[in-house]
Amino acid sequence: MIKIAVTGAAGRMGGRIITAIKEAEGLELAGAAERPGHAMVGQDAGLVAGCGPLGVNISDDLEQVLSGADVLIDFTFPEVTLKNLEICARLGCKMVIGSTGFTPDQREGVARLARKIPVVLAPNMSVGVNACFKLLKEAVQILGDGFDVEIVELHHNKKKDAPSGTAVRMGEVVADALGRDYNECAVFHREGMTGERTHEEIGMQTVRGGDIVGEHTVYFIGMGERIEITHRAMSRDMFARGSVRAAHWLDGKTPGLYDMQDVLGLK
Structure with missing residues (x-):
């Protein structure tokens, strides 16, 4: 069972990812994170996502969220993503990044940190x-x-x-x-x-x-x-399913920067 953590867990995209994890075989929601002060912190992530209780409460402490996770799925913003990636690299947690809008320097930062852990970075997970x-x-x-x-x-x-x-x-x-x-x-x-x-x-x-x-x-x-x-x-579900597929694909991969073309075997 691959254990997944999700950032932005109370948002529209986060909710669809949590639902996709629940529906996927071989995956389990291990943690859910939101920014400090968010109204949904402390609530059951499954209930917030609308897919039923999962026994995982939303937390504003990412390190605590990652303590039981194999992979973090992150659809936030470049500045936040880079900070989250630094934490993942330090803890040895793999990461799937669906955030967009990276500058060339920020992309170089992602590539540098991906030397420590396997990372899938894609502008579109569909x-x-x-x-x-x-x-x-x-x-x-x-x-x-x-x-x-x-x-x-x-x-x-x-x-x-x-x-x-x-x-x-x-x-x-x-x-x-x-x-x-x-x-x-x-x-x-x-x-x-x-x-x-x-x-x-x-x-x-x-x-x-x-x-x-x-x-x-x-x-x-x-x-x-x-x-x-x-x-x-037509919906955000295809992005969610793609990110979950990428998280599953990362199992057993060596450190490096990958994209969805790698995940789908299109290269």
Whole structure:
């Protein structure tokens, strides 16, 4: 039985992860953490998640939460995630990270700490999205350099980072397959007399509103034809199931930084 701890246990994502752990075979919820002062601290994590009592109370002491855990699943924010990762590295607890919005320096910090413990870091835990990453690479290999590329992503109005980590990863996959540097060719804003679109740029467009879980479309636009690869998330359950799958996959792995392409055997 693999024992899992969850941060942000009283949030929407945390609740779906706790439910996914309860429904999965071979996994057990060992701990649930929230920030100090949260109203749900001390409550049964299963009741808060809506999946029934689990006998695990939400705590604001992460070290105590990790004392009986094999893996921590963390969907918080980069600054919080790095602090949690430092604790995991010190205690020898594996970690699955679904947080997005990391700066290059923060990603280097994750990679450094992953030398001590196995870590899965992915901008999107969905199996379908990771299949799209592979399809995008194959599409570029077929289409070559003859199509303009635009990426549009939509999310709910509470999302704090833009563009989404998934959209950025899609841009990186396409740019790498085309032999370009994503950081040099990504264009995030167009207004006024911008001049003609360059062939090398990859447009990154962001939409925020309502309760959209997540939608990403990559457009390959040629002369007289257009190809669209789209993924739409209907609920957070797919992210939760993917993170639980990653936690299970980490069992027996050596220290290092992995992603969902590793977990799904797509590399």
